[in-house]
Amino acid sequence: MTAATPLSARTVTELGPDTPSGVALRTPDYPLEGRRVGIVHFGVGGFHRAHQALYLDRLFSGAGRADWAVCGVGLLPGDVRMRDALVPQDGLYTLVSTGPDGTRDARVIGSIAEYLYAPEDPEAVLARMTDEGVKIVSLTVTEGGYNYSPTTGEFLTETPAAARDLARGEGEHPETFFGFIVEALRRRRAAGTKPFTVLSCDNIRGNGDLAQRMILAFAQHRDAELAAWIRQDVAFPNCMVDRITPVTTEADRAMVAEECGVDDAWPVVSEDFLQWVLEDRFPAGRPAFEEVGVQMVHDVEPYELMKLRLLNCSHQVIAYFGLLLGHTYAHEACQDEVLVRFTRELYMDREGTPTVPEVPGIDLEAYKDQLIARFGNEHVRDTLARLAAESSDRIPTWMVPVIRENLAAGRDVSACAAVVASWARYAEGVGENGEEWPVVDRLRERVMAAAAQHDDDILIFLRDEELFGDLVEHQAFTRPYAEALTTLREQGARALLERSVG
Numbered sequence: 487m488t489a490a491t492p493l494s495a496r497t498v499t500e501l502g503p504d505t506p507s508g509v510a511l512r513t514p515d516y517p518l519e520g521r522r523v524g525i526v527h528f529g530v531g532g533f534h535r536a537h538q539a540l541y542l543d544r545l546f547s548g549a550g551r552a553d554w555a556v557c558g559v560g561l562l563p564g565d566v567r568m569r570d571a572l573v574p575q576d577g578l579y580t581l582v583s584t585g586p587d588g589t590r591d592a593r594v595i596g597s598i599a600e601y602l603y604a605p606e607d608p609e610a611v612l613a614r615m616t617d618e619g620v621k622i623v624s625l626t627v628t629e630g631g632y633n634y635s636p637t638t639g640e641f642l643t644e645t646p647a648a649a650r651d652l653a654r655g656e657g658e659h660p661e662t663f664f665g666f667i668v669e670a671l672r673r674r675r676a677a678g679t680k681p682f683t684v685l686s687c688d689n690i691r692g693n694g695d696l697a698q699r700m701i702l703a704f705a706q707h708r709d710a711e712l713a714a715w716i717r718q719d720v721a722f723p724n725c726m727v728d729r730i731t732p733v734t735t736e737a738d739r740a741m742v743a744e745e746c747g748v749d750d751a752w753p754v755v756s757e758d759f760l761q762w763v764l765e766d767r768f769p770a771g772r773p774a775f776e777e778v779g780v781q782m783v784h785d786v787e788p789y790e791l792m793k794l795r796l797l798n799c800s801h802q803v804i805a806y807f808g809l810l811l812g813h814t815y816a817h818e819a820c821q822d823e824v825l826v827r828f829t830r831e832l833y834m835d836r837e838g839t840p841t842v843p844e845v846p847g848i849d850l851e852a853y854k855d856q857l858i859a860r861f862g863n864e865h866v867r868d869t870l871a872r873l874a875a876e877s878s879d880r881i882p883t884w885m886v887p888v889i890r891e892n893l894a895a896g897r898d899v900s901a902c903a904a905v906v907a908s909w910a911r912y913a914e915g916v917g918e919n920g921e922e923w924p925v926v927d928r929l930r931e932r933v934m935a936a937a938a939q940h941d942d943d944i945l946i947f948l949r950d951e952e953l954f955g956d957l958v959e960h961q962a963f964t965r966p967y968a969e970a971l972t973t974l975r976e977q978g979a980r981a982l983l984e985r986s987v988g
Contacts, residue, residue, distance in 0.1 A: 490743035493750050495519070495576035498594055505592070507745035511580075514596035516546045518576065521555035521599035524773070526615050526682075528663045529626040530558035530568055535595065536581055536731040536756040538624065538687055542597035544778040554621075554773040555599035557614050561663060569603040571752035577601060580742050580753040583760075584865040591758065592746050604666065608659035615670035616679065621770040623667060624685040625697065630879035630928055632690070632700050633664070636886070637955045641703035652707050664704040671705075671720065672712055683721045683768050689798055690883060691790050694765065698722035723765040724786040726793050730860060731756040732868040757866045759856075763789040788845040795838045796850075797857055798884045799905075803829045804861065805873035806908035810918060810979035815869055820862035824980065827987045830858060832901040841891045875926040877909050878933060882953050893960055900966035904986060907970035908979065910947040913937035918978050929953075940975065944968045 491497050495518045503510045525542075527534060539556060546552040558577075560568055572579065577598035583591045604611045615623060625631075633642050643652060651665035660666050671681055684701065686693035698720075705713035734752060742753040764775060766782040776782050783789070801816075807828070808819030819825055834854050842850065861868075889902045914937045916922055925934055932950070939946045945968060948958040957963055973982040 490747050490749040493575045493578050493580070493594065493748050495578065498578060498596075501594065501748060505746050509590050509592050509745050511746050511748070512593035514543070514547070514578075514594060516550050516552050516596070518552075518578075518596055518599075521552040521596070522619060523557045523599055523614065523617070524554035524619060525622045525624055526557045526559060526611075526620055527624045527626070528559050528561065528666075529628070529631070530556075530560065530565075530572070530598070530601065531626060532731045532734060532754050532756075533727075533729065534558075534626045534687070535579060535598070535754045536583075537727055537729050537760070537762065538626075539595055539597045540581060540760070541762060541775060541778050541780060542773060543593070543595045545773055545775070546597060548777060552597065552599070556597055557600040557602060557620075558598050559611055559666075560601070560603045561605070561661065561666075563605075565603060568752065569601055569606075572598065572601045575751060580746060580748050580750045582738075582742060582746070582753065582755045583758045584755065584863070585758040586859060586863045586865070588865050589758075590745075592742075594748070605661070608661075608666075611666060612659075612670055612673065615666065615682070616673045616677065618679045620682055622683050622685050622768070622772065623670075624687055625663065626687050627663060628876065628879065629688060629690055629883050630876060631663075631688070632696055633662075634696070634700055635952060636879075636882035637952050639699070641700050643707065648704070652704070664701055667701055668705045668708060668712070668716075671716055672709070675712065675715055680770055681716070681720045683723065683770050683772070685723060685725065687725060687727050689727070689794065691794055691887070692724055692787070693790075694722040694724035721767050721769050723767040724790065725765060726761070726763040726786055726789040728761040728793055728797065729756055729759060730863075730866060730868055732866060733872055735867075755866070757860060757863055759860055761793075783846075788843045789848075792842050792845045792848065792850070792853065794884050795841055795888055796834055796854060798880070799838055799888060800829055800834060800857060800861070801873045802877075802880060802885060802909070803833050803901075803905050805870050806905070806912040807979050807983065808870045809874060809912060809923065810908060810974070812917070812919070812921075813870060815864075815867055816873065817862050817864040817867070819870060820858060824983045824987055826858060828901070828904075828983050830854065832986060833905065836898060837892055837901045838888060840895070840897060841888050871923070871926070874909075874912060876928065877913075878927050878929040878953055881906065881909060886954060886957070889957065889963060893962055899963050900970075901986070903963055903966035904970040904982060906948075907967050907974055910937055910940070910971055911974040911979075913947070914940070940971065944971060947971075 651660045686697040738755045763781040804819040813819045913933045936947045
């Protein structure tokens with residue numbers, strides 16, 4: 487067996503379409519030494535590298551040059567791993583997209599020209615952000631990264647990192663993306679350099695609007711005059727992003743080495759579906775995204791609501807129920823007929839769809855069919871554990887608004903109530919057959935402590951106002967919730983699902 491080639495700008499020319507497995511491998515056909523950074527991106531993970539970075543790579547291939555390359559920035563201790571993977575590889579990595587039939591598309595992505603680990607050299611990050619060639623600062627910092635209360639919508643000034651940044655004096659380096667963005671904009675304003683556009687690419691309704699509110703709130707605490715300038719001169723477009731991208735595993739690394747002939751420290755494997763709907767509001771300039779399939783629109787909200795309430799919420803449906811039923815992967819959950827019926831008929835059709843406005847050019851029935859097919863792609867091997875992680879950020883952001891809208895309209899919320907109950911049951915940390923699972927959540931201790939008191943108070947989980955607001959006061963929700971949680975605890979997940987769809 488031929489040894490895999492270590493990936494770098496020097497060795498990438500040794501790679502070609504002929505691979506050990508016969509899978510065609512595409513490599514950058516534009517000069518890597520000519521990459522010019524136009525975008526700084528906070529939160530370089532699997533999704534960014536399967537999505538925004540891919541669109542840019544496609545654009546560079548068509549143009550023959552890379553004028554809008556990315557400088558990735560890591561802020562958290564865990565980002566050291568990304569630095570150690572990408573820097574020796576000159577920003578290159580392998581992206582493998584897999585269709586439901588197992589067909590694979592592999593390409594080496596070259597759109598990330600630079601990676602900086604901010605705690606190591608914060609001044610280098612600020613220098614890059616103040617470079618007049620940088621026109622966009624983009625974000626994939628997860629739903630919880632925006633540091634706001636899902637109940638009040640207010641910026642949380644007392645979280646440790648934000649509090650430290652707000653207390654810093656003139657000239658002291660920040661540690662949060664709020665601090666870096668505001669300080670970079672302050673420096674650009676002082677130097678007479680036009681501001682960059684801030685582009686959130688996270689799964690949040692009105693992600694650009696949210697980014698604007700939180701950054702302005704931070705800036706207001708630091709410098710009210712600067713905050714007023716940001717409000718007037720800095721654009722925060724909204725967008726909808728979509729591509730299922732599981733966490734990279736050692737098996738993925740081995741597959742890339744064996745089938746593509748590439749020794750890659752951190753490849754990315756994703757589904758073959760790809761979508762980006764982007765509000766066309768970039769006063770500082772932008773790449774020609776429309777040339778590579780991005781939908782440039784004036785109003786993103788219908789697409790956002792469609793995706794958040796049908797895809798993201800449905801992922802929550804299959805996550806907890808799937809784990810309680812003993813499944814490991816999303817495609818296994820989608821082979822479970824009763825769970826698929828519950829997801830499609832009760833959640834998607836009955837409770838999710840009524841909260842989605844008309845979406846231009848989209849047939850919602852076909853879209854929902856496509857979602858079930860995507861979830862069932864066995865070649866992607868998306869884990870239910872990934873879908874169930876950080877629930878305290880996801881359920882309040884994605885599903886609670888669906889519940890509230892349906893309650894206000896007098897519609898049934900029993901499917902949503904059952905899903906929230908399945909999260910509460912999952913948060914007990916022990917399955918129906920005694921199996922234990924790690925509850926991965928920023929509020930892990932709090933939600934597990936609440937779940938541990940179910941014997942004494944069946945509604946205890948709902949009494950967390952930060953997560954649920956006043957939902958515990960709505961009998962139309964608490965009644966089906968209590969019934970569902972009681973059934974889950976006494977009879978199990980399958981009994982609840984069979985009763986629901988029956």
